[in-house]
Amino acid sequence: QSALTQPASVSGSPGQSITISCTGTNSDVGAYNYVSWYQQHPGKAPKLMIYDVINRPSGVSDRFSGSKSGNTASLTISGLQAEDEADYYCTSHTSSNSLVFGTGTKVTAL
Amino acid sequence: QVQLVESGGGVVQPGGSLRLSCAASGFIFRNYGMHWVRQAPGKGLEWVTYIYFTGDNKYYADSVKGRFTISRDNSKNTLYLEMNSLRAEDTAVYYCAKDIRGNTASVGDYWGQGTLVTVSS
Numbered sequence: 001q002s003a004l005t006q007p008a009s010v011s012g013s014p015g016q017s018i019t020i021s022c023t024g025t026n027s028d029v030g031a032y033n034y035v036s037w038y039q040q041h042p043g044k045a046p047k048l049m050i051y052d053v054i055n056r057p058s059g060v061s062d063r064f065s066g067s068k069s070g071n072t073a074s075l076t077i078s079g080l081q082a083e084d085e086a087d088y089y090c091t092s093h094t095s096s097n098s099l100v101f102g103t104g105t106k107v108t109a110l
Numbered sequence: 111q112v113q114l115v116e117s118g119g120g121v122v123q124p125g126g127s128l129r130l131s132c133a134a135s136g137f138i139f140r141n142y143g144m145h146w147v148r149q150a151p152g153k154g155l156e157w158v159t160y161i162y163f164t165g166d167n168k169y170y171a172d173s174v175k176g177r178f179t180i181s182r183d184n185s186k187n188t189l190y191l192e193m194n195s196l197r198a199e200d201t202a203v204y205y206c207a208k209d210i211r212g213n214t215a216s217v218g219d220y221w222g223q224g225t226l227v228t229v230s231s
Contacts, residue, residue, distance in 0.1 A: 036217040045205060045221040046155065057219060089155050098169050099145065099157040099215050
């Protein structure tokens, strides 16, 4: 199972909106609505930000939103803040009842 | 509150074995599938293995198939990862994660703090 494709880095000014893409295949992202997004700060465990494409866990800011079109899922961060600087990973359920992670995206607030 | 606490990491020689444990609390452990996910130093996240809530079904990444074994003891609220024939490329922080579902590998909503496994001579 190949990793899902994410841009290596995305940056934006504080207050702006940014979008991170996550491209898979019709055996993972395109086939199931089980796409999730994680935020990871250096030295910390990943934190779930979005699950099942569009759902936010309790306590996650509504500045984070998810979507999907075909084999590509997206995470949008609105009103970018300094605390949003982190690595972000997507993941998807696969036809083998496994998970596949994205390559990861480093978000920088300029 | 949900807590997952990994233990058992350490330094092991190539070809050696190690068993990781993940003690769960704050939720009904026997109702949820569980994952192991790893992260090599300076690298991204890699899914390793998943086990059904019952323990009946197990799934593995190709990179560990035949060498690693996931198991669980629902009476002890504990998840395990038995790692054999360890290689240098298995060096990573290993996280256990709880899925929101019992029999579909879909999403890890809670994660432990991780335990470091170093394979080196």
